[in-house]
Amino acid sequence: xxxxxxxxxxxxxxxxxxxxxxxxxxxxxxxxxxxxxxxxxxxxxxxxxxxxxxxxxxxxxxxxxxxxxxxxxxxxxxxxxxxxxxxxxxxxxxxxxxxxxxxxxxxxxxxxxxxxxxxxxxxxxxxxxxxxxxxxxxxxxxxxxxxxxxxxxxxxxxxxxxxxxxxxxxxxxxxxxxxxxxxxxxxxxxxxxxxxxxxxxxxxxxxxxxxxxxxxxxxxxxxxxxxxxxxxxxxxxxxxxxxxxxxxxxxxxxxxxxxxxxxxxxxxxxxxxxxxxxxx
Numbered sequence: 194x195x196x197x198x199x200x201x202x203x204x205x206x207x208x209x210x211x212x213x214x215x216x217x218x219x220x221x222x223x224x225x226x227x228x229x230x231x232x233x234x235x236x237x238x239x240x241x242x243x244x245x246x247x248x249x250x251x252x253x254x255x256x257x258x259x260x261x262x263x264x265x266x267x268x269x270x271x272x273x274x275x276x277x278x279x280x281x282x283x284x285x286x287x288x289x290x291x292x293x294x295x296x297x298x299x300x301x302x303x304x305x306x307x308x309x310x311x312x313x314x315x316x317x318x319x320x321x322x323x324x325x326x327x328x329x330x331x332x333x334x335x336x337x338x339x340x341x342x343x344x345x346x347x348x349x350x351x352x353x354x355x356x357x358x359x360x361x362x363x364x365x366x367x368x369x370x371x372x373x374x375x376x377x378x379x380x381x382x383x384x385x386x387x388x389x390x391x392x393x394x395x396x397x398x399x400x401x402x403x404x405x406x407x408x409x410x411x412x413x414x415x416x417x418x419x420x421x422x423x424x425x426x427x428x429x430x431x432x433x434x435x436x437x438x439x440x441x442x443x444x445x446x447x448x449x450x451x452x453x454x455x456x457x458x459x460x461x462x463x464x465x466x467x468x469x470x471x472x473x
Contacts, residue, residue, distance in 0.1 A: 197473030217453035221271035234273035253440030318382035330418035338426035391448035
C-alpha cells in the first residue's frame with residue numbers, strides 16, 4: 194500500500210562559545226525514484242542563511258550554506274512530504290559469471306571495492322562464503338544479512354560515527370550504520386556490488402493517520418542482481434514503502450546528513466530528532 198509521509202529532521206548544534214563562522218553541507222532531501230516521489234522538501238536554517246543546492250557525484254541532493262557572523266547555536270530543519278510505493282518483484286538473478294561480467298568495466302566497480310569503513314579480515318569473508326554456499330545473488334544477500342544480524346546486535350551508544358565494519362563485528366553490537374557497513378563488506382567480498390543507503394524508516398508498520406511519531410534516520414543496503422535491490426539487514430526485511438531514500442554511496446562518508454567546519458571552540462555532539470506523520 195502506498196504511503197504519504199511528512200518527515201521533519203531537526204539537527205541542533207550548540208557551541209561552547211559562539212562560533213566565528215561555519216561552512217556546512219546537508220544531505221537530508223529525499224530522492225524521487227521509481228518507488229518514491231518527493232512532493233515537497235525544504236531546508237531551513239537558524240540563524241537565517243542563504244542556501245544553495247547541487248547534486249553530488251553519487252546522485253544525492255546537497256544543500257550548502259555559510260554563516261559568516263558569530264553564532265552560539267545552529268539549527269537545521271529539513272521538512273519533506275514523500276509518497277512511497279510498494280516495491281515490485283525482484284529481477285531474475287544473474288549467474289555469478291554474468292554478475293562478474295556486468296561489474297567489470299562499469300560503475301558497479303565503485304561499489305565493489307573496499308573502503309576504510311568496509312574492510313574486514315579475510316576469515317570473515319570466508320565465513321560469509323560458507324553461509325551463502327550454493328545460493329544465487331539474491332539468496333546470498335539474505336544469508337549474509339542474517340549472518341551479520343546474528344553477530345552484530347542493534348545496540349545504540351556502543352559505537353560512533355567513525356566505527357569500522359571490522360570493529361563493529363568484533364564488538365558484536367552497533368547501530369544500523371554499522372550493520373549496513375558489515376553487510377556491505379561481506380557482500381563485496383563475495384563479488385556482489387553493494388551500496389550504502391541513507392534515509393528514513395517509519396517506525397510503525399500500521400501507523401495512524403495524522404499522528405506524529407518519533408523516529409530516526411536509518412541506513413540499509415542495495416545490492417546489484419541485474420538491478421539494484423534494497424534490503425534492510427538491521428530489520429531483516431526488504432526495503433519497502435516504510436523506507437525513504439535520501440542518498441546512496443560507497444559508505445556513510447558519501448552520504449553524511451550534516452557535515453561542515455567552523456571557527457571556534459569545540460562543543461558537544463549535535464542533538465538530532467526525526468518526526469514522522471503519516472498523512473495518506
